[in-house]
Amino acid sequence: MVELASVLAAQGKWQEGTGYLERVPPLLPKLSPASRTYSAQVLRQSAMQLQGGPQAAVGAPRGGGGQPAISDSLSRA
Structure with missing residues (x-):
């Protein structure tokens, strides 16, 4: 389930x-x-993204939809 959520992110x-x-x-x-x-890490990153936290704007968009891929964000964690 976490992997599926990560792919969607x-x-x-x-x-x-x-x-x-x-x-x-x-x-x-x-x-x-x-x-x-x-x-x-996935739960934390998703929560920050959905709440519009500081990590939501970090990094160049690579995940589509104008959002950084969760793998990009997790690699910085």
Whole structure:
């Protein structure tokens, strides 16, 4: 679900990925530490993007829709 939300974010479809991300928190304890870390980064970045936080304007748009790809933002985290 996190990967799907990440792919949608890379396409500039941040809002469309929220339904998938809403299902993630109950699953976090079952994930490996690396997967939990990645999931937390995606959740954090998505929240900032949807709230219009400081990260929303960082970087050159590469993800389509005028938004930076989530992979671009996560690589800076």
